[in-house]
Each structure stands twice: as structure tokens, then as C-alpha cells.
Amino acid sequence: MRAVVITKYGDPEVLSVVDVERPQPDTNEILVKVRATSLNRADLLQRMGFYPDPFPGTHEIPGLEFAGTIESCGEQVKSFKPGDQVMGIVSGGGYAEYLVVHENQAMRVPTKVSFEDAGAIPEVFITAWDALVCQGNLKSGGWALVHAGASGVGTAAIQICKAIGANVIVTCSSGKRDACLSLGADLAVDYKTEDFVDVCKHATNSHGVNAVLDVIGGEYLNKNVASLALKGTIVQVGLMGGGTTPFNIAALMPKRARLIGTVLRPRPLEEKIAVTQRFINEILPMFEMGKLRPIIDSRYSLEDIASAHRYMETNASTGKIIIDVC
Secondary structure, three states, rough: OEEEOOOOOHHHHEEEEEOOOOOOOOOOOOEEEEEEEEEOHHHHHHHHOOOOOOOOOOOOOOOEEEEEEEEEEEOOOOOOOOEEEEEEEOOOOEEOOEEEEHHHHHOOOOOOOOOOOOHHHHHHHHHHHHHHHHHOOOOOOOEEEOOOOOOOHHHHHHHHHHHOOOEEEEEOOOHHHHHHHHOOOOOOEEEOOOOOHHHHHHHHOOOOOOEEEEOOOOOOHHHHHHHEEEEEEEEEEOOOOOOOOOOOHOOOOOOOOOOEOOOOOOOOHHHHHHHHHHHHHHOOOHHHOOOOOOOOEEEHHHHHHHHHHHHHHHOOOOOEEEEOOO
């Protein structure tokens, strides 16, 4: 099968499409013929050597999500059959024509979403929902602050907030404000010219926001605390702005607030299955109802994977960059 392999760590040119052995499903696994995957920031970090290979000793194939058709099933698989269209998250291996995954990590592709676009759903929608709702305790009527509102996680987060009846303020560049507002953001703050702390205080009558979803880190941390409501939660899911910064912990204490660091990829299989099954029950029906949809910026072929990585590094995209595999 064709797959994108990291030949060494470095620039996008280290990604090479080669023929590798097709994986075989274990007793509780399904073999999926991948239709599409999509890019995530972790893919760029893995390519540069900053994210450990999840399957050492084999070909290093990136890719954290997929949509495809089941080719075959392990002997104990009960939930699916060959020919079913599924999507899901994986620790790696999404940039390939075939992959294997535990049956309980797979989700049926919603009928209201095109098969070609479904590969843009799993990673960002599970990440946004898990951060804001499961860990951030965001509820109907509450306020969320979402940084990088036009990113894949950001566009998913906006929709999830509105679907559960919450209010959402996002930060973004000026050229992406309209896109965020069109998805339902109540306010879109130009991070270069506006102070999101002031905007949050004004919008919430000085109460502050209940949950912050932050992919930036760095100097945003202290400002996130200043934006929080009493007993609010900051959920850190990325560090695009850096992982080290002076932090005034004294500002966190009187708010009785929480700062949570979280990642999806390194979680053990049992936790990934648990979050996937809860997502299936609570969020997947919203795609069928038309309340949620993947936001697609652009598409690339598997052979153009280096170009796709270069494009993502420009930060020009809004929503997801899809890789058409088969």
C-alpha cells in the first residue's frame, strides 16, 4: 500500500510516499481502506522530531484521523462489517491507504456529511468537545473563550458552543473574523489590535468566561486567567505561542479556577475508546441534525503532502486541510 513515511526529521521535504506492507487487523480490530485524512499541528511537530513515534520499530507514518471503508474485520468484531463507512482517531498511520483500529474507536460516518469530508471531523471535534464540555464544564448559557477561532479546533469549538446553547468569544486575525462570526461566534477579537481580556469582561458584564480553550499558550496564560469567571477553567490543548512563560499563580487562586493541560493522542486505548463512545452518544447526532459540520479549507492528494504541510505552516487556512488518500 502507499503511505507517507517520515524519512528523517526536518522540513516538509522529508515526507515521502512509498510502498509499505499493509497492516492486518487483530481480533478486535478493523482494517480500513482510507478515503481521506486531514492535517493536524501534531503532524508538523512529529515531522520535525518533536512528537515521539507512536509505533517505534516500524515505518513512521503520521496522521491522527481518518474516514474510510471497512475492508475486513477481526474475528471478534461485532459492531461493524466490511463495506461500512467509518471515521475515527488513531495515534498515527492516517497518511496511508490502509490502517487498523480497534472497533470501538471507530464511528459511523454521519449521513449528512459527505464521505470525502468526514476525515476532517474526528480529531478536532473530539478535542474541542472534550476540552470545553467534558473538562471545561461549559453549559448552556455559559461563556467560552476560544483562541485561534479559525483553526480546525476553533471552527469545531464555535459550532459546539452554539449547539449546546453557550456563548463564545474567539480570537483570530482580522482577515478571519467574518468566517468565525458566520459560524456563530458571538464576538471575534483581532488578537493583533484588540485586548481579549477587555472584550471578555465587557461581554460578560465583568463576570468573565466560564471556559477557555487555548492552543496558543505562552503569554496568553496570564491573560486567560484575567478573563476567567469565578470557578472557571482553562484547558490548554496546544502551545503554538510557546510552552514557557512567567505565571502569576496568585491571580488563579482567588477565582478558585482550574488550569488543565490535556492531549488526546497519548491517552491509553481505554480512554480513547471511552471518549469516542461518549462522543458518539452526545455529539455525533448533532451532525445528523445539521447543527455541526466540518469546515474545509482545501484538499491535497497524498502525493502533495509536502505542499499541504507547507501551506499549514503559513497559518493562512480556515478550518481543515484534507488529504485525499484513495
